[in-house]
Amino acid sequence: MTTTEELDIINSTRSEVMGRKELTGENLFLAWGYPTAIVLLLEFAALMIWNEDWCMWLWAGIPLIGTPLMIYFLNEDYERTHHRTLEANVILMMWIFIGFASCVGGAAMGFAGVFPQCYCAYQGLLVGLGCFMTGIILHFRPKIICGIIASALSTVPLFFQGDLWPWQLLVAAVIVTIALIIPGHLFRQYVKQQRYE
């Protein structure tokens, strides 16, 4: 092979890989969004009806439902495309970090005795930032806009303190709807359209 031929191989292979790249992960936002919103609403209902300590264990439902769903959809994507892009990996790592930060932050707030007062704002901010960053990486404007709105709304739960704190959960459910469910559906529709074209 001559130098030119080798450089041609490098360039053409890169172009082919880029051409074969397709958007994936269209179900991941929904896989986390719906369980989170449902758990938040259940938590709110449980606190309104019983208001006991065991109600706090409902939070565990978010990772317990979201993680298997995420693994299922990631495997499904991999089986279809046979590859994982660098961008998809960056987004995945970022969300794993956000999930980890959410758990560690929640535990730290629990030990510090400020869990119910601050957690919804903290979680809302993390989810909003995650949505914003995902939108930036994917160049998908609805996620960028929804991320900004959700991050701005994450300050609202701080205004519900004292006996009113369970209402923070309803605000958090709204934030999750804006940050995960709405952009999730829009992204799903966009990916399907791209695949069809």
Added chain:
Amino acid sequence: MSDFKFAVINPLLHSELRLKIMVALDSLKSADFMYLCQITDSTRGNVSTQITTLKEAGYIDVSKSGGLGRFSRTTCSITSKGREALRAYEEGLRNMFAQEVPAQDEQQVINQ
């Protein structure tokens, strides 16, 4: 000039199929065996042989998943050593190309 050429040619990457596999993996986080067969437009046997060679050189990582009740999936990803080797190889090729082009131009002028 000839010494320089020999210095940059990495025999492991101086093969069309191995070069294609390395470039494809360099642009991705990971890819499975089927994807590499498709992107290189080669047979399974050829790709399998080259993957083994690259793995033995430490240029790629190969992992197998799945097992009972389903087909196993071979997933490949480039290592930092492989990435460095590819970068050095590509840079060497570009330097050689840059030196070859003025030489060819000079020859054309002489011929005219």
